[in-house]
Amino acid sequence: MNLEDEFAEHRGALVAHCYRMLGSLHDAEDAVQETYLRAWRGFADFEQRASVRTWLYRIATRVCLNALQHSSRRMVPSALGAPGTDPDDLEAHALETPWLEPFPDVLLNADPAVVVGLRQSLRLAMVAALQHLPPRQRAVLILRDVLAWPASDVASLLETTTAAVNSSLQRARAELATLAPTEDQFSEPDEPVRRALLDRYAAAFETADLTALESLVTQDTRWEMPPIPTWFDGREDVLRLLASKLRPGVGWRLMVETSANGQPAFACYIRGRDGAFHAHSLQVLTLDKAGISAVLAFHRADLFPLFGLPIDRS
Template structure:
């Protein structure tokens, strides 16, 4: 295998690693591109004291830490304040805020040895929780608990001591325990039940069937819509929001299934005056055995190409 092919085989997992660090797919792709440029330029000095994969992770982590010196952490609306109650009184879109972005599953590694750890560590709630950690703590936790690096390896990368790494890891784990989802929240229903729930959700959303949606949402469900800071908590308030925002009628909306962060997702298209369906938002669902417990709706049409979805879809004749 030549060097170019060897570099290429790690691209997907490096993008995922940088995404955990940065909370943004676009920033992660930029970071990996910068890491590869540095690797090409510095390969003559690579002494092969580690594998090429480990060496690339070291470079990419340093690129991310450097980027985090000049940026604010990625946010979700629920981290900014209390939920709203009036769907007719939404705050204006906060385009200057650095919002968390979804990660398309089609970019995930296909290596079976990486899939299980990748899925859990890339779930939206987990990545949102990671953003609360200081950058170096974030790097320590990801390298130790996701990539299973030795403390001495992390210490060498961060130019610190093993004791300092272990102390940082302990603090990071304690903070994450307060913020990250529990194992129970990760528990999804069996596939036939999950499949039926998603099909019913898509159909109910397309037709603005609030009665059907009520039966699919959990009592404590949460609905967020970055870049709009206002978010809603609890089935009653979420349904009140949907009653205002979903115009009743068939053929006005189209939901295309996809997946993000190891979770089910839909690309929502809205029918325009030209008769075509135009990209509107990527909705990432948290599905539990009790129903849909959260929807994070990213109102950004520019995300669609990353999911392999077109910006415009035409009705089938």
């Protein structure tokens, strides 16, 4: 395998790594581009004491840490304040806020077993929690717990001691334990229950069937809509929001299934006055045994092409 092919082989995993660090797909793509530029320029000095993969991750981590010196952490609405209760009193789009972005699973371009192994570390709740950690602490946790690097290798990369890495990792794990769901909370329904749940949700949302939606969401479900800061917590308030915003009837909405962050997702299209369906929001669902426990609906049409989806559909 030539160098160019080897670089290409690692691209999806590198984008995922930078995404965990930065919380933004666009920033992650830029970081990987910068990583490859540095790698090409510095390959003559690469002594191959480590694999090309490890060498690329070292460069990418440094690029991300440098980027984080000049940026704010990525946010979700629920991190900004208390939930709303009035669907007719939504805050204006906060376009200046650095919002967390979803990650298209298709970008991994990896063996399905590899994708399954990466799911937990890419889940939206996990990536959102990582954003609360200081950048170097975030890097330590990702390198040690996601990529399984030895502490000595992480210390070498960060130009610190193994003891400092271990201490930083301990603090990061403790902080993450208060912010991120535990692994057993990621337990989704088994097939075919999961399949039926998603099919019922898509049909109910397309037709604004609130009775069906009520049966699908959990009592403590959460609905967030970046870049709208207002969010809703609990079945009653979420249903009140949907009742207010969903036009009833058939033919007004189209739900196209996709996947993001190792989670089921739907691209929601709204029929316009021209009769065509136009991109509205990308909904990433969190499932548990009881149903749909969270929906993060990104109201950004520009995300659709990243998932291989058109902006408009006839």
